[in-house]
Amino acid sequence: MQDIRIERTTQPRQKPDMATVRFGRSFSDHMFLMNYDSKNGWHDARIVPYGPIPMEMASMVFHYAQEIFEGLKAYRTAAGKIQLFRPEENIRRMAQSADRMGMPAVDEDMFLEALKTLIRVDESWVPEMKETSLYIRPFMIATDVALGVHASDSYLFCIITCPVGSYYPEGINPVKILIESEDVRAVRGGTGYAKCGGNYGASIRAGVKATRQGFSQVLWLDGVERKYIEEVGAMNIMFKIEGKIHTPALNGSVLPGVTRKSSIELLRAWGYEVVERQISVEEILEAARDGKLEEVWGTGTAAVITPVGSMTYKDETLVIGGGKIGEVTRRLYDGLTGIQWGTVEDLFHWTVPVSK
Template sequence: MEIRMEKCKELKQKPDQKHLGFGKYMTDYMFVMDWTKDEGWKDARIVPYAPITLEPACVTLHYAQETFEGMKAYRTAEGKIQLFRPEMNAKRMINSNARLCMPEVPEDMFVEAVKALVKVEEDWVPSEPETSLYIRPFMFATESALGVHMATAYKFMVICCPVGAYYAEGINPVKILVEDELVRAVKGGTGFTKCGGNYAGSILGQVKAEKMGYSQVLWLDGEHRKYVEEVGTMNIMFKIDGEIYTAPIEGTVLPGVTRDSMIHILRDWGYKVNETRLSIDDLMKAGHDGKLEEVFGTGTAAVISPVGELRYKDDVITINDFKIGELTQKLYDTLTGIQWGKLEDKYGWTVEVK
């Protein structure tokens, strides 16, 4: 793929790496590529980060034909920059786009675009502990025409921002509210895709949880309101009686890259991982019986988020005395060790940006 480069007239001052927060500081450049029905993908370019000009009748503003991904670049102690399983993000975007009737960004083009932008922005990849460069590939329809249909023009873009730890206070346990009225996804819907509408529809549940003093929402299935599925921005896993339980990938749960990586590692360590439906009643009973040993969310942004309390209706359980579990900590240390190059990558998951 030929990528043209347009230089910035003036580069931005980089933020203090010790106070990056998450998603606050955008880098100097962005990758942009256009698609039209007649020409396909064209004009791949890296240009200065700037506002996007859209027609008021742009179909995405009215009908939300949009998908995105989330991934990171890491700087090792030796100064190398590496990505983590970028091909999985590419494949997931292909599946998301297919569900929303959007053109495919081929896997090799997706990875090449990400690598090219990260290479240009390598000085933005932070070196402080627990920091990384967050990468946001996204795609949306640009056709100007009112009417629900597959658009005739799209834009694929990639932007980046240096980030610190997702939770500034560290990986301390959080309190989760089980949502028993609203639903996030149903079979046949878009639950398995990474599209903005899934997240917009979850905000009301999040607002409700926060008003009650909880950090996140645990969603139940949309059909029976019975089986646990995922948290607002993460997949979730439960250690019950020495075994791991997590919702299966059957169309309503996002196929998380971190989720998949954790399952690989856990099985390598000899744990039985059950990708199966787990009812909220059985989960709460396990908590009361002392069999629910650890609960943790998994995702690119936070990597792992331990859960210390679950509330379902008026029933509340505390997990592991509201402390991070031994397995949760070990998983976090292992995966981040691979990502930052501190541990051997025996899975071949990391990809160096050269």
């Protein structure tokens, strides 16, 4: 594993007020960079002051969207220690995304060391306020200067970080979601399971429409029959029907979420039956009409657990659980965030200390 060169900033950036900070707007002092080319492989691992990087207009990432990214967080416990939550899952998922996009994977040990070293350098940026964290964005882009649809010969791997506050500054409240019946996010055989920008770009138009109508999220259906539920916006989705938990199976067009996986493992440890399967939108609507649909929630890194209070499909709106957060939803949120911030014992060994 190569050494990481560190160049510390001489002009520290101003830290935001954590009571009012906006997600993804205030970035830490430093960033990690590492280059790749087919001759030298990954090389020149370095931490440098955060700032712009020079890019030629013909760089392939701009024209053919060969790029991938990840999202995870570092947490400061009440004892002042800094820890990551299941970073190996994000590292492996990024390798899967790289394979799908024809890009080179980063060595797992090197990736983890880069994460830890960058966080140690910017340790003061990991906030101390309750329910705050340091969001971490690793990403990789194609850097060949050439026009023509083919895999790039060179890449840049980067990690940037930003302190973020509670996703729910006024408390965790159920959201309204719109079930999209026209646009699709991804199809099997495509890039749905990869964390690449194209998937998110394809979701923006429907997201704009939903926001204009007063909805917080879009629930996506499959791209072929437009009848099977896949995921919500940037989150996976779960349904509690008559005491049993149902969630769409990972079929190749659904992102394999780390929070999804952790939720399933935690729920099963608590004794709940969790079924991963194909779920039609009509089945969910019928369960809601019959009063059998007890809770719905989304799972993702940013918000961890997002309760769903109502779903609208075409001209029909159905309220779930009286529009209030459900018992299992709340327990999952408290259980996962408790492990992440170190207030609940980590019986699963999911957390990874950053300090040496």
